[in-house]
Amino acid sequence: xxxxxxxxxxxxxxxxxxxxxxxxxxxxxxxxxxxxxxxxxxxxxxxxxxxxxxxxxxxxxxxxxxxxxxxxxxxxxxxxxxxxxxxxxxxxxxxxxxxxxxxxxxxxxxxxxxxxxxxxxxxxx
Numbered sequence: 001x002x003x004x005x006x007x008x009x010x011x012x013x014x015x016x017x018x019x020x021x022x023x024x025x026x027x028x029x030x031x032x033x034x035x036x037x038x039x040x041x042x043x044x045x046x047x048x049x050x051x052x053x054x055x056x057x058x059x060x061x062x063x064x065x066x067x068x069x070x071x072x073x074x075x076x077x078x079x080x081x082x083x084x085x086x087x088x089x090x091x092x093x094x095x096x097x098x099x100x101x102x103x104x105x106x107x108x109x110x111x112x113x114x115x116x117x118x119x120x121x122x123x124x125x
Contacts (some may be wrong), residue, residue, distance in 0.1 A: 007040075007051035007070050013109040014038065014055055016088070020110045021053075023087045024071060024080065029053060046073075060112050069106070073117030077105045080117045084109075097124040 009016035014036065018029045019061065021040070033053070040051040048069040067100040077095055084107045092114050093106035104121040109115065 004049055005072075006124070007049060009053045009109070009113060010056040010061075011053060011113075012111075013111065014053055016110045017053060018052065020084075020087050020089065024083050024089075025074075038083050042072075048073075056111065069114055069116055071104070071118050074117045074119050077103045077117050077119050080119075081105050081107060084117075099125050110121070 009017060009021075018038065019091055023028065025042070027043070029040045030041070031037070032039045036055050038053040040053055042050055043046050044103045065071070081091065081095070088110040090108045091105070092108045095103055095105045098104050102118050102122075102124050104116055104118045106114055106116050
């Protein structure tokens, strides 16, 4: 089966992005390879994928999202979205139900990257 095994976050200011994701999700970042590249550990329970962070190569032109949007499982989207905003992120799309699955919200990080956050709730409608 084809599945995501690694993701990358591109950042205008890597240290600012690291602070954002450490504060929001508790992820850890380790510089790797003697270059401007950080390995991201997202945790061990439940199993998921890990990734990397690197400086953005070129400006964001604002015309479209050219990326896979990763969605992170959180305990409560309202609290997580409030934390994202407090840490310098913005709301990209408000909370919406995924009927029978849960609640989903999209945010932008401090670098303009969009990501999703969802918590499970079979009663979502």
